[in-house]
Amino acid sequence: MKDFGYLAAADVATAVREIRPGAKFLGGGTNLVDLMREGVESPDTVIDISRLPLTGIDTGPDGTVRIGALVRNSDLAAHPMIRARFPMLAQAVLMGASGQLRNMATVGGNLLQRTRCPYFYDGTLPCNKREPGSGCAAIGGFNRMHAILGTSESCIATHPSDMCVALAALDATVEVESVRGTRRIPLLDFHRLPGDTPHVETALEPDELITAVELPANPVAALSRYRKVRDRASYAFALVSVAAALRVEDGRVAAVRLALGGVAAKPWRAVEAERVLTGAPATDAEFDRAAGAELAQAVPQSANGFKIELAKRTITATLRRLAEGTPA
């Protein structure tokens, strides 16, 4: 790892004042330090924000929940109110990483996780995300784990976060701060599809610090679950994941929220499937139809075509279990 400077920020104002090109904020370090060891990230200064007072989980008078950017993943998943009102979020967090990593990893850092594409990590192979213009070794290479939605000819990487998939389904907002003030970015606009600039991954400006994530009150969220399909029982990234909330009234879908993970460079809100489902009979056939509608735009790579079928099946199975009222 390259030598770097270290600065511990005492407050948010100091942190955003000190940030500049070549510097990186350090939260839990579970991803950044890894990338520094691999030589993918090489900041000249690390600004340690882990002591900032951004660790609260608070509920506003209108029911909006504000989660501080430095809330540890373990604390978020264990929070009784989160478990009761947003079960899919608690489940998603618990299905990521390991207990040790979740004890360190923060909410803000989780939003900024970088892809696990092996070609991104291997500095000897081309990767447009790591080195713009160098090419993409994953296209035509080993791409079993890669994206089927929103890809481009520049990049087919996925976003690895589980938490973000739940946040996408829950209409979360990201609060960011810089010397220019505070700004709020809808989560669905926070992560970007690759286009021809896959190295630009989020709407975050280089000088902005994530301070909180907000979840609007949403009664259907209490009827939700997160289903992660992966290659082993734990400690593996999603091949496909589904965050779903469903309320059925008189046999019909009264409200639905659906997002997919492991399929795109961003957590994928299944807008088309939600449109098909809303008001439709809560049956397997309709779930299948909605899943098919969402995946109609999927583009397989050489080795990941199975993800299209897997995503459809996982959507249907997850909605079925919610419709049956099966406990998570």
Next chain:
Amino acid sequence: MTLPVHEPGASQPHPRGTGRNPATGTRRTGRHQPRVTTRVDSGEAEQFSVLGRPLDRVDGHAKTTGRARYSAEYAYPNLAHAALVCSTIPRGRITAIDTAAAAALPGVLAVLTHHNAPALKPPQKPTPVNLATLAPGTTVNYLNTDEVHWNGQPVAVVVAETVDIALAAARLVRPSYTELPSTLDFKAAVPDAHPQRRNAMLMPGGGSKGDAEAALAAAPVSVDLRFTTPMHNHNALEPHATTAVWDGDELTVHDGTQNIDWTRRHLAHRFGLPLARVRVISTFVGGGFGGKGSVWAGTILAPLAARATGRPVRLMLTREDVYRTVGGRTPSIQRVALGATADGRLTSLIHTSITQLGRVGGHPEQVVSQSRHLYAAENILVEQRQVDLDAVANTSMRAPGESIGTYALEVGMDELAYRVGLDPIELRRRNEPERNPLDGKAFSHRRVLETFAIGAERFGWAARTPEPGSMRDGRWLVGMGVAAAYHPAWQLPASVTVRLAADGSVVVKCAFHEIGVGAATAQAQITAHALGVPVEAIRVEHGDSDLPAGPGAGGSAQTASVASSLLEACAKVRREVFELAGRSADSPLRGRRLADVRARAGGLFAGAAGETYARILTRAGRSHVDGVVGSTSRLGELADQARFVAKFLRDGRRWVKAASGAQFCEVRVDPDTGEVRVSRWAGVFDIGTVVNAKTAASQLRGGIVMGIGLALGEETLVDPATGRIVNATLAEYHVPVHADVPHIDVTCLDDPDPTMPLGVLGAGEVGITGVGAAVANAVFHATGRRIRDLPITLDKLL
């Protein structure tokens, strides 16, 4: 604990006829009708040997408290740290290496390349006269050549004050290459596969009896199947590490190795040193699985870096370095074809394989090994072919051959069972051979069917309904599968010294290897058994080339190999002590016959008459008595080796020896997603004598866990265009995690093999064999889907 005092030998009958179940601590009696009875009480246990008891490891406390030191944990004054620079092309020549930026980094001591590295002698050609010539993993003379032979070959070494500086500087080294044409894609190279070359040191891979192809064509029932298995890497917890220290022209190397003697001899050759000037210390090794059985680049480059810089040097490979510079298990393509009568008697068994070799090293994997021994087919054809690739040399990995060979053969048997309409265990019963099917040799010991019978009982096989997809638990599809386990038993030469002191304490010296299996504990128990002293009175010194040379820790052979010499050494001690006693009129042993004397209670006794070692030695004025087995002179070593080879060949003509067993697996499969979870496991094994019930069960259980990885997740991805390993990390190379591993029920017959030292057949490898097939067969039973390409990932089941 008693033992008749006579000369031990290879055919010595085992003193016991009873044994314990290591998983439960229960005992069974009788040879053919095992009964699991309640745990022995301590009074009864006294009359049984210390052999087999589930003792805690003698080094367990040191390991769990961090006192046990591994090869990267020796802190020499002025220690420098090395890091590797590995090639990024598969084949070519280095045209230039820009080291300026790396050398300029503060703290960098040297950047070594083929331009400035000290000269080394190239590796020797393998010869049966000197088995240590088999030591090197590859034939490359690292940093003494501009040639690149695979993507990942070390081409430079950075030495620096800290490991962080060394690693950072290594990234700044910029080699330039001229690429040469290369062959990288295993499957694409298959048409060029060549018949296995005869190698003086390897058993022939092929063999035939009758006309298997004609019999297959004529068989009323048959299957003809093609299987593939991918490349695997060992992924021992401890990455390969070497600490090298020069004192003048004396070299001391701490190296995590499975073969101290070969490592020492190889380093002496490469550095042009007399053997006596090289010491290799490998007290504790954090797992090997075959990955530390050969000498790989790091072991050579650490002393090279130390010589070049005049500093002690530690080189601990990164996990990625291990993937790039140490070989793994070859991929394979296999054909299993079985022909049978309508009632399931095999008329034809064909098993052929294609595996890979590196152009600069690697051994032909013995994929069809078990197919020469398991079933009584009238006609048999087994054959192995290889392709040569510009890839890192393949190497042994836990049960090389049988781990992946049993997968194909035992899935084939399961498919045949369905064709014939027989229970798969019954099919095996109908094809159990009386003698070795290929050549009619005798089995030294054969209890395969009994392991199936016990396993069926313990696992609840009778509850299985044979129809695929017929068993469910809620939404999960449930499947049960079974497969045979098989691994040959080997014995290697070992030199051992046993010193019995006048205070009754015992020191055992042998440079064997503790790679995590509990080797010192097992040998302490064998010593306690042979001398009739408490385990607490014994100290076992191992893992150091200053000690008498031990065998390599490979082939599941270490315990039996050391035990053979250890028993002989203990017999020498007993005889000398007996003679000392007989010289004194005061000794109750005077006038007794040696054959009537038993070693027990810290001394020698003929019936009730006897006395302690301490008393005999003290009276005789002796501080100690030594039992020495094995020569320390070069001539003596050659004579020992010749004797060993002669016995090896003689035994090989008479007997087929193997550990065996039965693997029972239950899986649950999600019908929506194809996710497979192993939910139950029972393994029953015939490993001969169980020396320590706890460590033996751990080894077998570990083999099963590794087999679950082989079945469901493990796959080294080699980019077919660049030859580069793409998933050189434990995040993307999927070994099982805890949640993937169910309760594993392990049972051992604990019945001694009459031809092996102490009756030991070996426990290190048989546990992984059959596992892939048992999982695949269970998946078929759950889903009706045959997966003939490992690993069984969910996309193959959608």
